[in-house]
Amino acid sequence: MRPVAVFTGLAGMAVVAGLLISAEARLRSGTGGEDMITAEAPATDTAAQTAPGAAGPSTPISDADAEIIARGAQPAAPSPAPAERVAATPADPPPPSETPGVQTAEPAAKKPIELARPVAENAGVLSFGERRLQLAGIVPTPADRICGPAGQQWPCGMLAKTALRQLLRNRNLTCDLDMAEWTVTAACRLGTQDLGTWLAENGWAEAEAGSPLGAAADKAKQAQKGIYGGDPRRK
Numbered sequence: 351m352r353p354v355a356v357f358t359g360l361a362g363m364a365v366v367a368g369l370l371i372s373a374e375a376r377l378r379s380g381t382g383g384e385d386m387i388t389a390e391a392p393a394t395d396t397a398a399q400t401a402p403g404a405a406g407p408s409t410p411i412s413d414a415d416a417e418i419i420a421r422g423a424q425p426a427a428p429s430p431a432p433a434e435r436v437a438a439t440p441a442d443p444p445p446p447s448e449t450p451g452v453q454t455a456e457p458a459a460k461k462p463i464e465l466a467r468p469v470a471e472n473a474g475v476l477s478f479g480e481r482r483l484q485l486a487g488i489v490p491t492p493a494d495r496i497c498g499p500a501g502q503q504w505p506c507g508m509l510a511k512t513a514l515r516q517l518l519r520n521r522n523l524t525c526d527l528d529m530a531e532w533t534v535t536a537a538c539r540l541g542t543q544d545l546g547t548w549l550a551e552n553g554w555a556e557a558e559a560g561s562p563l564g565a566a567a568d569k570a571k572q573a574q575k576g577i578y579g580g581d582p583r584r585k
Contacts, residue, residue: 473510504581
């Protein structure tokens with residue numbers, strides 16, 4: 351019985367020792383946790399104390415500064431879309447001026463002018479000193495023109511010139527001319543007789559194309575007058 355008692359006592363002591371060791375381990379672990387919490391708490395307090403000091407005392411803000419800060423905080427307005435380019439349309443030409451004073455200059459009107467001592471150079475061309483004038487509406491008959499068939503030819507141009515000279519006999523004529531200067535062609539009258547008409551009707555000159563004297567010249571041709579007929583000297 352004695353050895354058993356000794357073994358039981360030793361086992362009891364071992365159990366007590368194990369409990370003591372376990373309790374001590376728990377106590378140590380609890381103390382470390384508290385130390386860590388205690389160590390962190392001062393650090394937090396120190397940071398809390400340091401932050402107000404770093405920030406310093408607050409400074410009041412004026413209304414102008416507050417407005418500038420508010421504008422800076424606002425989002426930037428979107429930039430407007432670029433305007434589409436529109437092709438330039440050429441301006442309409444200005445209407446022609448309707449000012450009464452601005453008008454196209456018209457040719458000077460012809461006025462009847464009396465010309466003295468005309469000379470017939472041929473049947474259609476007159477000379478007044480150094481100036482020459484062609485009768486309107488006819489084709490002048492050259493003074494050297496020859497008419498008639500072979501064997502019966504005659505100087506019709508010379509006779510036409512002579513006939514016009516006999517009509518004029520150095521009498522004054524009235525011719526329609528520009529006031530500023532002479533024209534190349536003009537209508538001339540001996541009294542009331544138009545010289546161009548007289549030459550066309552008597553067959554001493556041909557009418558111009560489109561001339562109002564064409565009908566008179568055709569009648570003279572049909573009647574074989576003047577240059578359209580035979581030599582009047584043989585009649």
